[in-house]
Each structure stands twice: as C-alpha cells, then as structure tokens.
Amino acid sequence: MSNPHRxxxxxxxxxxxxxxxxxxxxxxxxxxxxxxRRDARHQVHLVPGGPLxxxxxxxxxxxxxxxxxxxCLDTFRIILTSPLLVVFVNDGPQGEDPxxxxxxxxxxxxxxxxxxxxxxxxxxxxxxxxDVSLEITEPPAVGRIDExxxxxxxxxxxxxxxxxREATTASRTDIGENxxxxxxxRHFSETPGRWMDLFDLDCYYSRQVPVLARHNLxxxxxxxxxxxxxxxxxxxxxxxxxGVANKLSGMERWPERGAxxxxxxxMKYYDKSILLLMQYISEGTHAHRDSYNRxxxxxxxxxxxxxxxxxxxxxxTAGWSRxxxxxxxxxxxxxxxxxxxxxxxxxxxxxxxTPPKALRAxxxxxxxxxxxxxxxxxxxxxxxxxxx
Amino acid sequence: xxxxxRKHTRLNLDDLGMWRAMGLLVDEIGFISLSNSSEASExxxxxxxxxxxxxxxxxxxxxxxxxxxxxxxxxxxxxxxADEDQQVTTWRALDIEITAWYNGLPDTFxxxxxxxxxxxxxxxxxxxxxxxxxxxxxxxxxxxxxxMLLLINRPAKLLLECPPSYSPEAAAHRQDxxxxxxSMQTELRNHAIEICSIAQGRPDDSARVHMLQPLYxxxxxxxxTKDQEVVIELMNNIEKDLGWATEYRVKQLFQEWGT
Numbered sequence: 114m115s116n117p118h119r120x121x122x123x124x125x126x127x128x129x130x131x132x133x134x135x136x137x138x139x140x141x142x143x144x145x146x147x148x149x150r151r152d153a154r155h156q157v158h159l160v161p162g163g164p165l166x167x168x169x170x171x172x173x174x175x176x177x178x179x180x181x182x183x184x185c186l187d188t189f190r191i192i193l194t195s196p197l198l199v200v201f202v203n204d205g206p207q208g209e210d211p212x213x214x215x216x217x218x219x220x221x222x223x224x225x226x227x228x229x230x231x232x233x234x235x236x237x238x239x240x241x242x243x244d245v246s247l248e249i250t251e252p253p254a255v256g257r258i259d260e261x262x263x264x265x266x267x268x269x270x271x272x273x274x275x276x277x278r279e280a281t282t283a284s285r286t287d288i289g290e291n292x293x294x295x296x297x298x299r300h301f302s303e304t305p306g307r308w309m310d311l312f313d314l315d316c317y318y319s320r321q322v323p324v325l326a327r328h329n330l331x332x333x334x335x336x337x338x339x340x341x342x343x344x345x346x347x348x349x350x351x352x353x354x355x356g357v358a359n360k361l362s363g364m365e366r367w368p369e370r371g372a373x374x375x376x377x378x379x380m381k382y383y384d385k386s387i388l389l390l391m392q393y394i395s396e397g398t399h400a401h402r403d404s405y406n407r408x409x410x411x412x413x414x415x416x417x418x419x420x421x422x423x424x425x426x427x428x429x430t431a432g433w434s435r436x437x438x439x440x441x442x443x444x445x446x447x448x449x450x451x452x453x454x455x456x457x458x459x460x461x462x463x464x465x466x467t468p469p470k471a472l473r474a475x476x477x478x479x480x481x482x483x484x485x486x487x488x489x490x491x492x493x494x495x496x497x498x499x500x501x
Numbered sequence: 502x503x504x505x506x507r508k509h510t511r512l513n514l515d516d517l518g519m520w521r522a523m524g525l526l527v528d529e530i531g532f533i534s535l536s537n538s539s540e541a542s543e544x545x546x547x548x549x550x551x552x553x554x555x556x557x558x559x560x561x562x563x564x565x566x567x568x569x570x571x572x573x574x575x576x577x578x579x580x581x582x583a584d585e586d587q588q589v590t591t592w593r594a595l596d597i598e599i600t601a602w603y604n605g606l607p608d609t610f611x612x613x614x615x616x617x618x619x620x621x622x623x624x625x626x627x628x629x630x631x632x633x634x635x636x637x638x639x640x641x642x643x644x645x646x647x648x649m650l651l652l653i654n655r656p657a658k659l660l661l662e663c664p665p666s667y668s669p670e671a672a673a674h675r676q677d678x679x680x681x682x683x684s685m686q687t688e689l690r691n692h693a694i695e696i697c698s699i700a701q702g703r704p705d706d707s708a709r710v711h712m713l714q715p716l717y718x719x720x721x722x723x724x725x726t727k728d729q730e731v732v733i734e735l736m737n738n739i740e741k742d743l744g745w746a747t748e749y750r751v752k753q754l755f756q757e758w759g760t
Contacts, residue, residue: 304706311636311707312556314549346744352706427746476523477553483510484556487563488714 293378294337295364298323301340303354309422309478317474322415325471329412331393334386335419342379342423349373379423386420411471418478425482509567510560524550525557533558533598535605548609551602552640558599559643562650565591569654588656599647610637615698623727625690628698635708638699642708642715645692649718652689686722693719697728700735710745717750721757729758 306319315321326333344351349372353361367373393413513519517531526546528534535551569588613633632638661676696719700712713736720732733751740747 308707308710311639311711312549312552314547314636343744346740346746347742426744473523477556480512480553480556480560483512484559484563485714487508487510487560487567 292364292368294326294333296367297337297340297344297378297382298326298333299364300344300351301336304352305339305343305422306336309419310474312477312481313474315470315474317470318415318419318478321471321474322419325412325415329416331386331389331416332412332419334382334389335416335423338379338382338386339419339423339426340379341375341382342426345374345376345379346426349375383420383423386416390416390420411469411475414475414479415471418475418482421482422478425485509564512560514557514561514564520557524553526550526554527557533601533605535602535607545607548607548634548636551606551610552636552643555602555640555643555647558595558602559647559650561598562595562647562654565595566650566654569656585656585658589658592651592654592656592659596651599644599651603644609634610641614702618701623731624725625694625723625728626697626701626731628694629702630695630698631702632699632704635704638702638704639708639711642696642699642712645695646715646718649689649692649722652685652692653718655685689722693722697723697732697735701731706743709739710743713739713745713747713750717754720754729754729760 302319302323306322307316309318310316310320322332322336326336349367351365353365390413515531517525517527517529521527524547526533526535533554535546535554565588568591610632612630614631616629618627618629630638632641660678660681696712696715700709700716703709704712716732716736720729720736723729723732733754736747736751736754739745
C-alpha cells in the first residue's frame with residue numbers, strides 16, 4: 114500500500130529528484146509528496162502547545178496550508194498525525210518526559226540513532242504513499258522573536274522567549290520584517306480593519322490597532338495575519354486607499370515582483386500570534402484583576418477578535434466545525450473567568466463604570482460573530498440532516 | 502429521524518447590566534429605547550449603538566430558533582402545550598421589539614438615493630439603493646434579515662393569526678392557509694428585494710463582507726431564476742473582490758433551489 118519510492122535515496126544528480134525535506138533551525142523545507150509542485154514551500158514550526166506542553170508542528174505550504182496536529186512521542190520522535198502521516202526524527206532537546214506515549218503509531222518509527230549530530234538522515238514511509246525524508250542538518254535552534262524594529266520591546270516577548278521557536282524567513286524573503294509588518298499593518302488598517310469597524314463610529318480597529326501594535330506584539334501579529342490572509346485570498350489584488358495618487362508610498366507596495374504567497378505570510382503571523390496568545394493565557398493565571406474582576410487585558414481580547422476574523426475569512430461549510438472549535442477554544446480561554454460577565458467589584462464605585470473603548474469594540478465584534486456562529490451552525494447542521 | 506441541533510449564542514443575552522454597559526439601547530427592563538441613551542453623557546444615542554442594538558435582537562432571534570429546534574427534536578411530548586405557549590410569547594415579544602427598534606430609527610437609516618433599473622432587469626430585483634453611511638446600509642440589510650428569520654420561524658399556532666405589527670387592513674382579512682402562504686411569500690420577497698437593492702447599489706467593501714447572510718436568506722426566498730442569478734453574482738463577487746468566503750452559501754442556495 115505504501116509507495117516504496119524512497120525519497121531519501123533519490124540521487125541528486127537526477128534533475129527530477131525530489132528534494133529532501135530539510136530540517137533546519139526549526140524549519141522543514143521541501144516538498145512533502147512527490148506530486149508536489151516544485152515551487153511549493155513548506156515550513157514547519159515547532160511551537161509549544163501540545164496537550165502536555167509538547168511541541169506542536171505546523172506545516173506551512175503552498176498546497177498544504179492545513180495545520181498539522183502532532184504527537185510528541187518522546188524527546189526524539191515526533192509524529193504528525195494528519196493530513197500526511199510523517200515520521201521524522203527530531204534531535205532537539207524538548208525537555209519533556211520521554212515516557213510520554215500518546216500515539217498508537219509508534220510502531221511506524223525506526224528507532225533513531227542517538228548520535229543526533231549535525232547531519233542525521235532518517236527516511237520513513239508514510240501513509241497514502243507519501244514518502245518523506247527528513248534530513249536533520251542541525252538541531253532546532255532556540256528561536257526568539259526578532260523585535261529589532263520600532264517601539265519598545267514588548268513584555269510578551271521578553272517573558273519566556275526560550276519557549277518560542279521562531280522560524281526564520283530569510284530564505285523566503287529578504288525584505289525584512291519591519292517592511293513586512295509595515296505593509297501588512299497598513300493594509301489591515303485600510304481594509305480588513307475597516308470591515309471590523311463598520312459598526313463602530315470610533316473605528317477602533319482601523320485607527321487604534323496600529324497604535325496598540327507599537328507596543329503590543331500580539332495585536333500587531335494578529336493584524337498582520339488577517340491582512341496577509343485577506344491579500345492571499347484575493348491574490349494580492351490590493352485596493353488603493355485614500356483616493357487617486359500619482360505615486361504610492363513604498364509601504365503600500367510589496368517590494369518583490371511576481372506572485373507572492375500572501376497566505377503563507379498570513380499563517381506565519383497567525384502562528385506568531387497564537388504563540389503569544391497562549392503565553393498570555395498561561396501567564397494570566399496570577400495576573401492582577403481589573404475593576405471588572407477580569408483577568409485579561411483588553412488588548413488580548415482585541416487580538417482574539419482579529420484572530421477569529423482571520424478564521425472566519427475562509428469559513429466553509431465543511432470547515433465550519435473546525436473553525437468554530439478554534440474560535441470557541443479561544444473564547445473559552447478568554448471566557449473562563451467571565452470575560453464579558455461583569456461583576457463590578459464588591460466595593461461601591463463612586464461613578465458608574467464605563468468599559469474602555471477597546472473592550473466595547475471587541476465586545477460588539479464578538480457579539481456579531483456569536484450571532485453568525487449560531488446562524489451558520491444551524492444551517493450546516495440542517496444540511497447534514499437533509500442529506501440523509 | 503432528523504436530529505437538528507441548533508446552537509445558542511455564547512453570550513448571555515439576559516445579562517442586561519453587561520449589555521447596557523456596552524451601550525445597548527434598552528431600558529432597565531430590557532425594552533428597546535432608541536431615543537434614550539443609557540450613557541452617562543447626555544445626548545441622542547449614537548448610530549453605531551442603534552446598529553449594535555439590532556445585533557442583540559438578532560442574537561435573541563437566533564436563540565429563539567435554537568430553542569425551538571431543540572424542543573422539536575426532543576420528542577418529549579409531555580409539555581408540548583407549554584412549549585408552544587412559550588414559543589408564541591417569545592415570538593410575539595421579538596416581533597414587538599424589532600418593530601420598536603425599526604420605529605425608533607433616526608433619518609440616517611433612511612436611504613440616501615434610490616433608482617429603478619431598466620426594464621430588462623430581473624423581475625423583482627430592479628432597484629438600487631444607496632446609503633451615505635454604509636453602516637446604516639448594512640444595518641438595514643440585517644433588519645430585513647431579522648424580519649425574514651422571524652417570518653420563517655413563525656410558530657404554527659400563530660399562522661392564522663395576525664401579529665400585532667400587521668396593519669389593521671390585513672388583520673381584517675379572513676385568513677386561511679392559502680392566504681397566509683401568499684402573504685408570507687409576498688412579505689418575504691419584499692424583504693429580500695430590500696436586501697438585494699442595497700447590495701446592488703454597491704456599498705463599500707466593509708458593508709459587502711457583512712451582507713453575506715442577508716443575501717443568503719434573500720436568495721432562499723426568491724423564486725425567479727433571473728433574480729436568483731443576481732443573488733449568486735452578488736455573492737460570488739464578494740469572494741472574488743474581497744476574499745471573504747461566500748462559496749459555501751452559494752452552494753447551499755443551489756442545493757435549496759434544486760439547480
């Protein structure tokens with residue numbers, strides 16, 4: 114059943130040789146299956162966030178934008194469970210209990226040699242005939258968020274940078290993250306942010322989010338993710354805002370020519386945001402509570418609503434439950450302490466509390482999505498039943 | 502047996518304190534009050550809160566639908582009569598609230614321009630409506646959708662009765678199922694036409710991404726093929742121009758129309 118073709122042994126001299134997957138600096142690049150387009154690009158992020166704190170893996174690719182769930186078997190082996198079953202060897206120290214066995218596919222593993230030096234090659238047959246080879250060129254480096262740009266270093270990134278495995282994008286583009294985020298942030302403010310502002314005379318998302326983004330990386334990356342994904346959906350066809358002009362500013366244009374895979378950038382920033390969001394949430398346990406007895410600050414909620422919009426953008430009937438689950442889990446995380454349920458502090462306050470604008474904007478955005486979710490799910494469920 | 506489960510909203514709609522803190526335009530007992538802002542600052546309420554208040558009503562409508570379908574699928578016949586009475590009460594209350602919201606609307610929610618398209622146009626969708634404020638355009642589309650949702654989910658017990666919002670002339674008419682069917686179809690079509698005429702006026706992109714659901718329900722209520730083509734084109738163009746996923750709703754419409 115499985116394809117005997119061994120990618121790992123494909124001779125390099127053959128022009129049609131399938132390039133190997135390169136595992137390098139937390140990044141795997143190369144086609145995941147033989148029929149893959151040659152220009153397909155993949156990137157695998159190792160991020161903390163598995164059920165027991167194991168690394169999660171995401172594959173970013175032109176053809177496979179799905180997030181891939183991953184089970185970490187022990188410190189050396191990680192299995193991707195879907196959509197391709199890929200077995201590869203990870204020689205990076207993960208600091209997790211090696212005894213954790215969560216997956217029944219363990220027999221598919223070849224026990225990797227322990228001399229996980231700079232160049233270890235493992236080849237494993239995967240499901241559905243997808244042969245995948247992973248060449249470990251170096252141990253996954255401990256990454257960190259590169260905040261060399263404007264503004265002050267965010268408190269979020271400085272807290273536990275060692276937990277963030279950041280894949281570099283140098284091979285992808287050399288325009289620099291500042292140029293990138295400037296482009297996307299401006300696009301967010303001028304297009305998707307305005308969508309979120311339609312029912313807000315204060316235009317919180319288009320006007321205030323760029324301001325928040327100066328010091329809040331989570332908000333910044335969430336906005337960039339939504340902007341990039343939106344551009345990806347329309348193949349980079351970007352409207353010019355602000356009327357007719359003879360000359361556009363540099364940041365309004367993407368510096369590279371040709372087809373840009375904006376969806377890839379969307380996923381890149383989405384991942385960064387989710388990482389930060391999880392950090393916030395895990396750190397929020399002991400954080401102080403505000404006068405509404407809430408644990409999380411409004412900026413997180415603003416970012417969470419942007420991220421739900423990111424999910425909603427491509428919602429399809431088939432993908433609805435997954436998107437809803439994602440949204441709901443975000444909501445549950447933020448909701449568990451009665452996010453929107455006001456319990457004004459026991460002591461009587463002299464003036465009636467007025468929620469900050471950020472919270473209001475986020476609240477009404479959420480309320481709309483809440484209605485949509487109810488409305489959409491009803492229909493989706495009906496469709497399922499009517500097909501019987 | 503069909504099992505239809507529908508989903509309630511995640512937000513608690515009865516927590517008036519929370520909603521009013523967020524600016525919802527209701528009084529202490531939860532009745533729509535567009536003329537009085539609950540804000541500490543005096544002055545007429547802002548248009549965005551008028552729009553947002555409709556969202557609260559839409560959420561209530563969604564929960565009404567969810568409760569009904571749950572009751573229908575439970576198969577527990579013990580207290581059907583009580584359920585029915587509750588349905589009727591809730592539906593009437595919603596009808597009254599949405600009417601109160603509509604009657605309290607300021608002028609900004611009136612169309613700024615409206616033209617009739619040439620005769621070659623589809624039979625029903627022959628108008629373009631434009632609002633200077635796209636927030637208001639989108640809100641009015643949502644209003645018509647809310648009306649359609651209420652009509653579609655009218656309790657069976659009420660079918661032969663005239664809801665309080667109906668005109669006295671209509672109420673005076675003798676009702677049988679055929680006349681109910683016709684008047685319901687006419688009403689639904691009129692709401693659909695309003696939604697589509699705003700869409701055909703090409704509001705800005707932020708209004709367009711929010712019009713998918715209203716367009717979908719409008720499409721469900723339009724029977725003429727040419728009208729349906731217009732709706733499909735409007736929906737397709739949203740995804741093409743803006744990247745906002747609409748195809749799944751297009752497919753659902755085709756499925757429903759049997760085309």
